[in-house]
Amino acid sequence: MNSPETATHRSAERVLADLGELRPELHRTYRTLHAAPELSMREYETARLIESHLDRLGIPTFRCATTGVVGVIENGPGPVVAFRADIDGLPVAERTGLEYASTVSGTLPDGTETAVMHACGHDTHTAALLTSATLLAGTRDVWAGTVVLVFQPGEETAAGAAGMITDGLWESAPRPEVLLGQHVTPGSAGSVRYRTGVSASISDSWQVTMFGRGAHGSQPHTAIDPIVQVAHTITRIQSITAREVDPLDSAVVTVGRMSGGTKENVIPDSAMFTVNVRTLDEAQRSGVLTALRRVIDAEAAASGAPEPLITELSTFPALVNDEVVTERAMGALRRFRESCDVEPGRLLMGSEDFGLLGDSIDVPYCYWFIGGDDPAKRARAEADGTASTEFPSNHSPLFAPVLEPTLSRMVEAAVVGMLTFLRTG
Structure with a gap:
């Protein structure tokens, strides 16, 4: 009989078999999102793009906290797993020079007009989860259970998770047994860093x-x-x-x-x-x-x-990763992609409202970080001791993750993470 680890690995191989074919669409979705960021709790067009994508897949959706979108893939008896991607941009004027750089503007709550940019990588989170949904929806014979896709608004202002909870997220969506999420960050593209316990600050x-x-x-x-x-x-x-x-x-x-x-x-x-x-x-x-x-x-x-x-x-609030959930998810990813750098990382003083989604219903969660810097350039900079100044951080007007292997690794991590807790084999 196959072990659970082997079953997860083989199922992940089958679900991700078409990722190469979907990669052009993944890149198009990312570029579209990057070029049209929207401020927190005003992500109207972004929400419509997400709904359109999930509707094409036959995945039912509902709105939560006005611009939050929740999709539910029900696939027979089995565990319920939720995965969250944040969708809002920042009041930052982009200076990356990319051909798909944002030139849009928005209005802050005090009425001030501002340039808007996806300076924190939420566009990568959204594009990766949409592609993960495509892969899971097309391989229902490989896994069983329920996947709850949470596209959350307003992470940058801490209004989004609280708003979705207040608006009845967990009364309308199936209650998950585990909650997962990820974030792009400076680091060698595709590398994965995680911590158990306190992982992000208050x-x-x-x-x-x-x-x-x-x-x-x-x-x-x-x-x-x-x-x-x-x-x-x-x-x-x-x-x-x-x-x-x-x-x-x-x-x-x-x-x-x-x-x-x-x-x-x-x-x-x-x-x-x-x-x-x-x-x-x-x-x-x-x-x-x-x-x-x-x-x-x-x-x-x-x-x-x-x-x-x-x-x-x-x-x-502080983000506190559950030890058992984190070790299972990251262990599965490490086994699936042996060439991938999946290791415990440093505590980050950044903050996240992701934990509220799990804390509000006492559900364990795991949140990890994926690097987005050119691997060869990053290696040279780390050898020279210049990495902290050469590579822009999140919230910089120069922040621009390389598309690959960043996006593909995010899809792999999301799929493997969810399959770890779904019924496979």
Whole structure:
């Protein structure tokens, strides 16, 4: 009798047999998505593209959280496995020079017009899962069970997973026994990195508005300058990680935006900045956020200014991979593609709302990372010690994964991951 591992391996070979034939379509889908990114929770055309693709395959779909799309492949008795791909872009002006580079724009919630780019690779996630759906739908004799395809909006703002849960995702879709997902990242194209336990950080983002008293630039003594407050605050909060966090722990405090005033000789009556905090556990999170609020309030008090206004923009939970699920999925992928580099990786200070989908129904999950850099160039850069500066990171206007083997490996990983927990053989 075949072992479960052997059955998964043979089933994966059969399901993926047509990947080479589908590769041109995979690339076309990716380019189409890359050229037309949409901002978080406004992925209207992207959702329609996904629905059209799944409809051609005869896969029933339903909407969730307005622009989220869920497809369900029911294929007889067996386990239920869910796989998530995020679909939103970022307010970034693309500078990759690609022939299919984005030139579109969008409107932020505050009404600001902005360029939009798939600067985090969500287009690769979506294209790979659509191709995986094509392969699974065409080989129903190879596996049994139910696959739930979750195309999630709004990952970049942490609104998407929470929105789908609130909108009844797990009341409308079959409840999965395991949840899987993946993300493209800097690294040799096609290489796979994963961790068990905490795999991505907690993230909190605030908008901080500091107030003062406006005046003419020639009469600063009549003003309370909020720009000076913001400048001192931004400088001071960097000391939180340097002087209040144990050097053996990890925390990040980043100011990503600041604005204030309208003219060089006008002292405004308010100024603002946004701050992002990354921590790895709830105790550390509480300590850093408490220190951050203390510094903000103290700088305002030092200026004799009114109390600042702190608005929470987003909160991401820690992503905690289940050990058993992760070892099974990654072990299966390693056996399937022995030439593929599948290894435990470093803890990432990036954040994900993926875990909410599983945590909300107490379902174990695994989330892994696939490299997207040219392998030969990456190897040379790592040998020279220049990899961190030569290859753009996610959210860079230059971020552009090489199509292959990145996309094919993502399809393979998704298919093998799902077959690991479905009924095969």
